[in-house]
Amino acid sequence: MANTGTGRRKTAVAQVRLTQGTGKVLINKRTLEEYFPVETTRNDAFLPFTVTNTMGQFDVFITVKGGGKTGQGGAVKLGIARALVEYNEEFRTVLRKFDSLTRDPRMVERKKYGLKKARKRFQFSKR
DSSP states (O other), rough: OOEEEEETTEEEEEEEEESSOOOOOEEEEEEHHHOOHHHHHHOOOOOOOOTOTTTTTTTEEEEEEEEHHHHHHHHHHHHHHHHHHOOOTTHHHHHHHOOOOOOOOOOOOOOOTTTSSSOOOOOOOOO
16 A cells, blocks of 8 residues: 655655655656756655665655655655555654654746845946
8 A cells, every 4th residue: 555745845845655665766757866967856855854864674665756856855745744644643753753744835036127136236336
């Protein structure tokens, strides 16, 4: 039986499916190292497995869309954490302690009319 979890971060959405297995990881039909070449992003994304000591117990199949690699890593982290809680409710306290179950609400602020970016202005000239 597969446990599922959906994670979101910025504009990235990750759908995670966990099945009992040997630790095989596929992200958009690619290997973990191929999809997340930066080690810090990989470690952050798979933090829920590390803190619950379940690394290598599950085969992980992930579909992730939108955003950049860092946002996708955060989305994967939340998705894995939610799937682990679905698998075993006792993981909730550990994952909560490591802030893995909290959806990061920060989004990019929209660009405002008359400005260069959301808050950056054009140089002011008095004369």
